[in-house]
Amino acid sequence: MKLSHTPVDTIVMFNRHIFVKRDDLLHPEFSGNKARKFAYFLEHEFPGVTKLIGYGSPQANSLYSMSALAKLKGWSLDFYVDHIASHIKLKPSGNYGAALANGANIISLDSLDDRGDRDTHTYIQEVVLPNETHAIFVPEGGRCEYAEFGVSKLAEEIAQWAKDSGLEHLVVFLPSGTGTTALYLNKYYVEQEINIQVLTCAAVGGSSYLIQQFTQLADNPLYHPEIVALPKKYHFGKLYPEFYEMWKTISLTGIAFELLYDPLGWMTLEHHLSLSQGDVPILYLHQGGLLGNETMLPRYIRKYGA
Numbered sequence: 170m171k172l173s174h175t176p177v178d179t180i181v182m183f184n185r186h187i188f189v190k191r192d193d194l195l196h197p198e199f200s201g202n203k204a205r206k207f208a209y210f211l212e213h214e215f216p217g218v219t220k221l222i223g224y225g226s227p228q229a230n231s232l233y234s235m236s237a238l239a240k241l242k243g244w245s246l247d248f249y250v251d252h253i254a255s256h257i258k259l260k261p262s263g264n265y266g267a268a269l270a271n272g273a274n275i276i277s278l279d280s281l282d283d284r285g286d287r288d289t290h291t292y293i294q295e296v297v298l299p300n301e302t303h304a305i306f307v308p309e310g311g312r313c314e315y316a317e318f319g320v321s322k323l324a325e326e327i328a329q330w331a332k333d334s335g336l337e338h339l340v341v342f343l344p345s346g347t348g349t350t351a352l353y354l355n356k357y358y359v360e361q362e363i364n365i366q367v368l369t370c371a372a373v374g375g376s377s378y379l380i381q382q383f384t385q386l387a388d389n390p391l392y393h394p395e396i397v398a399l400p401k402k403y404h405f406g407k408l409y410p411e412f413y414e415m416w417k418t419i420s421l422t423g424i425a426f427e428l429l430y431d432p433l434g435w436m437t438l439e440h441h442l443s444l445s446q447g448d449v450p451i452l453y454l455h456q457g458g459l460l461g462n463e464t465m466l467p468r469y470i471r472k473y474g475a
C-alpha cells in the first residue's frame with residue numbers, strides 16, 4: 170500500500186512549467202491528502218480501540234478514507250451526517266457508496282429523536298462520546314493535531330525533492346478545505362527555516378473562515394500560509410461553468426484532477442501568477458480525491474454538456 174514518496178511531474182500550464190506533486194498516486198482508498206492526514210493512525214497501534222467516529226458530508230472524501238482506515242484497523246466506523254439527500258440514498262455511488270461497501274455505519278441526524286437543535290459536532294460531543302469508551306473521534310475533514318505527523322512528512326519529502334533538484338526557492342500551492350494540510354506544511358517550513366512558501370485558497374467558506382481554521386490549529390500567525398483570493402466568491406460544491414472549463418483545460422495535461430477543489434485551485438494559481446513578478450518555481454500539490462468525480466462529473470455533464 171503506497172502511503173508516501175510520490176513522484177513529481179512537470180506540466181506546462183499558463184505558458185510556464187509547473188511541478189505537480191502526485192499525491193493522487195497514493196493508495197486510492199485514502200484519496201491522497203487523507204493518507205497524509207491519517208498517517209498517524211496508520212503507523213501507530215491503538216490497543217483497546219474498537220471504533221472510529223467522524224462526521225461530515227455524505228459525499229466527503231474523508232468519509233471514504235475513514236471507512237478504509239477503519240477496515241484496515243479492524244475498527245467499526247460511525248460517521249454522522251446532518252441529512253442524506255434521497256437521490257444519494259436511492260443510488261449510492263462515489264464516496265458514499267464506497268464507504269458503505271467498506272462497512273461504514275452512516276448515521277443521519279435527522280432520523281434520530283434526541284437530536285434537539287444540536288449541530289453534528291455538538292451532538293457527538295454531548296450525546297455520543299460520553300457513552301463511547303473505546304472510540305477515537307476525528308473532527309470534520311480530519312482537522313486535528315494528529316494530522317501534523319503525516320503532513321510534516323509530506324513537507325519533508327517536498328523539501329528533499331527541491332534540494333535534490335537544485336531549487337533554492339519554491340512555492341507550494343494547494344487548495345484548502347479545512348486548511349489542515351496547508352497549515353502543517355507551512356509550519357514545518359517556518360520551523361525548519363526552509364525557503365519554501367505555502368500558498369493556498371479557500372474552497373470552503375472564504376478567506377476569513379480559513380484564517381479561523383488556521384488559528385484553531387496554530388495561534389502563531391507566522392505559521393499561517395498565505396491565502397490568495399479570486400475577485401469572485403464561489404460556493405463549495407456548487408457547479409460553475411468556469412470551473413468545468415478549467416477542469417477540462419488541466420485534464421489536457423494527461424493528469425486527472427478532481428472537481429471540487431482543483432478547478433478553484435488552478436484558477437487561483439493562474440490569478441496569482443498573473444499578478445506576481447519573477448519566476449519562482451511553483452509546485453502544485455495534487456491531493457487526490459478522484460472518486461468524487463463519479464458523482465461530480467455526471468452533474469456537470471447534465472448541466473453543461475460533455
Ligand SMILES: *Cc1c(COP(=O)(O)O)cnc(C)c1O
Pocket residue numbers: 200201202203230231310344345346347348349350351427430456457458459
Ligand atoms: C480533503 C481534501 C482537501 C482539503 O484538505 P484540507 O486539509 O482540509 O484543507 C483538498 N483536496 C482534496 C482532494 C481532499 O480530499
